[in-house]
Amino acid sequence: MSISIPAANDAYGLILHAIDTGIYKPGDRLVESELADRFGVSRTPIREALQRLETQSMLTRDGRSLIVASLDHDQMAELYVVRTALEGLAAELAAQHATPEEIKVLFDMVKEDRAFLGQPSKLAQANRRFHRQIHLASHNRYLVQQLDLVYRSMALLATTSLAAEGRGAAALDEHLKIVRGIEARDGPAASEALRAHLSTAFETRLKIDASKGIA
Numbered sequence: 722m723s724i725s726i727p728a729a730n731d732a733y734g735l736i737l738h739a740i741d742t743g744i745y746k747p748g749d750r751l752v753e754s755e756l757a758d759r760f761g762v763s764r765t766p767i768r769e770a771l772q773r774l775e776t777q778s779m780l781t782r783d784g785r786s787l788i789v790a791s792l793d794h795d796q797m798a799e800l801y802v803v804r805t806a807l808e809g810l811a812a813e814l815a816a817q818h819a820t821p822e823e824i825k826v827l828f829d830m831v832k833e834d835r836a837f838l839g840q841p842s843k844l845a846q847a848n849r850r851f852h853r854q855i856h857l858a859s860h861n862r863y864l865v866q867q868l869d870l871v872y873r874s875m876a877l878l879a880t881t882s883l884a885a886e887g888r889g890a891a892a893l894d895e896h897l898k899i900v901r902g903i904e905a906r907d908g909p910a911a912s913e914a915l916r917a918h919l920s921t922a923f924e925t926r927l928k929i930d931a932s933k934g935i936a
């Protein structure tokens with residue numbers, strides 16, 4: 722399974738997708754002419770897309786240049802608070818409303834994603850697909866919309882916690898526990914498993930950042 726690519730004429734979607742998949746990372750400079758060439762889109766929709774992304778705080782100014790924004794320590798902590806609350810609710814609702822087919826897809830994802838162990842970038846993409854599937858299984862459109870906004874900001878984190886040694890395999894075991902809670906129709910258990918999963922991910926990110934600071 723792969724992340725869907727926006728339509729060729731969707732300049733905003735194409736740039737956002739490039740940020741989300743790590744083609745453009747926090748701190749990278751975005752040049753209108755280069756983006757137009759890369760995506761085969763005229764400069765006018767590129768310019769409009771850049772303005773929209775700037776108003777959404779996905780891009781920031783560095784002099785006259787636009788660069789991909791980054792999140793500081795406090796912003797990351799705030800983001801994880803909101804993400805944990807919303808995703809915990811999504812897991813609880815999924816336990817109530819997910820169809821048998823949706824639950825099977827979640828189990829299949831956990832099994833198939835083990836093929837990406839040792840490949841942090843691909844595992845990170847698979848991780849987003851898994852979490853997105855839980856959001857959809859909640860069958861609450863307003864919650865899904867809010868989580869889409871949260872995940873847009875998650876793309877501004879320069880590293881993935883799944884790059885830490887041993888984290889990938891542990892994360893997939895945690896995913897399995899979440900799905901088992903959903904399968905059992907045990908909302909509190911599914912929610913708690915997802916919250917614990919994100920707490921460990923956040924702790925891992927903090928350790929990665931701390932080690933960089935020491936270096």
